Amino acid sequence: MREKEIEGITLLGNQGTKYATDYDPSVLETFENKHPDRDYMVTFRCPEFTTLCPITGQPDFATLYINYVPNVRMVESKALKLYLFSFRNHGDFHEDVCNIIVNDLVKLMEPKYIEVRGMFYPRGGISIYPFANWAHPDFGYQEIARERMFAQLSDLDKGDGAR
Structure with missing residues (x-):
């Protein structure tokens, strides 16, 4: 059972981790969902994201x-x-980054639903908060x-951009 569970996972626990120097979706890895009969949300908060202005x-x-x-x-x-x-x-x-991430993760996992919100820190006095989402057509x-596309605007109005 354990071998099947970690099949295809090569990066976790690897002491010789190599960091890509440019955009590389090939590093993404998946594992099997043990609870496919239940809908539940997985959330990642990534507070140290960095990219470059093109x-x-x-x-x-x-x-x-x-x-x-x-x-x-x-x-x-880790992937x-x-x-x-x-x-x-x-x-x-910024807007491209969020859409690229959604596209790559949809291609990788085919989730039932996914959303990515970027809370970019101000540069030149303006913060940009792009939001991209996708819903698999088979799961409703x-x-x-x-609704989420526009609900996130009211979250920001309430000062709760981290939701």
Whole structure:
């Protein structure tokens, strides 16, 4: 049972971890969801996310929130950490980053629902908080995806951007 559970996971516990110097979705790994009969939310809070402005090359810092309802496969957290680290020297606009992450994780896991919120710290006096989500058409989360898209605006109005 244990061998099947960790099949395909190569990074966890590996002392020789290599950090990608540019965007690399190939580092992502998954494992089997042990509770596919129950819908539940998995949340990752990533307070040290860094990417580069594609125009100036200056660093942009953010806290990312990744929430998803797993289907059959789940993302392994160390692999996710290395994937997010791979944005460190990569230039993309904030909005692109959130959409790229959603797209990569959808392709990797095919979750029932996923959302990524980027809480980018101010640069030039403006903070940018992009939000991207996706709902698998087979599981009935399309309405929730639509509601969440606009509900996050009221969260920000309440001063609760970390939700």
